[in-house]
Amino acid sequence: MEVCSISARLAPAKPIFGLNSRYLVRRRTLTTSYFPCRLRAGTASQENEKSESSEPANRMFVMGMGFVGSFFALGLQSHEWGVSGSCTSLVKKKKLEEEMGFDVYLFNANEPELEVLNILNHHMHLIVSVPPLVGIGDPMLQHEELLKSMLMEGNLKWLCYLSSTSVYGNCGGMWVDEDYPVRPANEKAKARLAAEEGWLKLGHDLGISTQIFRLGGxxxxxRSAADTIIKQEPLSELQRMRASRQYTSRVHVADICQALRASICNPSSGRIYNVVDDDPAPRIEVFSHAWDLVNRKWPGHMKQSVSPYMTESFTTESICRGEKRVSNARIKEEFGVRLLHPSYKSGLKSIIDHMDNPFS
Ligand SMILES: NC(=O)c1ccc[n+]([C@@H]2O[C@H](COP(=O)([O-])OP(=O)(O)OC[C@H]3O[C@@H](n4cnc5c(N)ncnc54)[C@H](OP(=O)(O)O)[C@@H]3O)[C@@H](O)[C@H]2O)c1
Known part of the structure; x- marks a missing residue:
């Protein structure tokens, strides 16, 4: 059995967050107290009171409370975890605090606040969802030495860096798994790959469990094709370019959250996971399906009689050149993830089923 750099033992597999225990894979020796997979009694506010205490278990810090970060944080909170996080604007901080009840700190990774890093040290789990910038790289890792010295003495034991399937680059339509050679095709993807490597190294140096999640769209x-369709705006240049792709990996945010929860219970040292659905369908197909669903649920509101993706012609020049189909076999095998939305069809249906009438 592979031995983790942090010594301890994995908690006995048991149902957690709705995951079936028989799928939890025993990968290494870990500690039950480091990775408290069972849910604890106590309210979120009680957990918040503990932020200064020596009890950081079941405390998550989300560096970048964006779309995924806040969605995941909401789910954890309902499982009585203490959740803190960061954002870059006061308006957003107020919204996250008042509407969702998180402890949120203003944090700009370009000029990291030591106070926020100190707070981070009271947490055992960290998700990093701050994207890299071309020309700068990962804004957090600009301050790698500072991070290392601050976090070395802290409570952090589990770290997940949210990356992107863009690191694979052009694969000629092949199926790619996590062992497929990475060949980032543009500066943004190169910065993403460098960020992955940087976080893996930092996690290794700190001796904490570190995982990379390569997310599809x-x-x-x-935030979906249905939301875009409802706006009824002309397609942007970027949308037109992307429409020519034959394969596009995507993933519903609820399935990212499933994989994150499973990973907390099944930590690794340096493992990479593709987090995508089963169906890398072309965007034209997805948007046309979204158009049909919206039009069926709220007939008569769409300006055009068919999806704009059906009436426009798109260049197919880039087809296959920048294409790949990303495999999710590893999250299924190692985490036992059973996707809530294996295809965009069920994902879009669930979004539209729960949507208030956007035309009223
Ligand atoms: N969108 C996709 O389809 C896709 C696909 C694959 C991978 N990804 C990547 O996966 C991660 C999560 O995606 P997401 O859609 O949840 O991202 P998101 O909504 O854009 O959230 C990114 C978060 O990072 C924060 N942030 C940005 N720059 C920062 C800086 N300099 N210092 C500190 N915080 C900063 C943002 O702060 P504010 O909240 O103040 O804006 C936000 O909270 C991101 O890295 C994203 O690039 C996205």
Missing amino acids: IYGPG
Whole structure:
């Protein structure tokens, strides 16, 4: 059995967050107290009171409470975890605090606040969802030495860096798993790969469990093909370019959260996971399906009689060149994830089923 750099033992597999225990894989020796997979009694506010205490178990810090971060944080909170996080604007901080009840700190990774890093040290789990910037790289890792010295003495034991399937680059339509050679095709993807490597190294140096999640195109409530269709705006240049792709990996945010929860219970040292659905369908197909669903649920509101993706012609020049189909076999085998939305069809249906009438 592979031995983790942090010594301890994995908690006995048991149902957690709705996951079936028989799928939890025993990968290494870990500690039950480091990775408290069972749910604890106590309210979120009680957990918040503990932020200064020596009890950081079941405390998550989300560096970048964006779309995935806040969605995941909400789920953890309902399982009585203490959740803190960061964002870069006061308006957003107020919204996250008042509407969702999180402890949120203003944090700009370009000029990291030591106070926030100190607070982070009271947490055992960290998700990093801050994207890299071309020309700068990962804004957090600009301060790698500072991070290392601050976090070395802290409570952090589990770290997940949210990356992207863009690191694979052009694969000629092949199925790619996590062992497929990475060949990032543009500066942004190169910065993403460098960020992955940087976080893996930092996690290794700190001796904490570190995992990389390579995410496909993220969609969910409020951010989906249906939401775009409802706006009824002309397609942007980027949308037109992407429409020519034959394969596009995507994943519903609820399935990212499933994989994150499973990973907390099944930590690794340096493992990479593709987090995508089963169906890398072309965007034209997805948007046309979204158009049909919206039009069926709220007939007569769409300006055009068919999806704009059906009436426009798109260049197919890039087809296969920048294409790949990303495999999710590892999250199924190692985490036992059973996707809530294996295809965009069920994902979009669930979004539209829960949507208030956008035309009223
Ligand atoms: N969108 C996709 O389809 C997709 C696909 C694959 C991978 N990803 C990547 O997966 C991660 C999660 O995606 P997401 O959609 O949840 O991202 P998101 O909504 O854009 O959230 C990113 C978070 O990072 C924060 N942030 C940005 N720059 C920062 C800086 N300099 N210092 C500190 N915080 C900073 C943002 O702060 P504010 O909240 O103040 O804006 C936000 O909270 C991101 O890294 C994203 O690039 C996205």
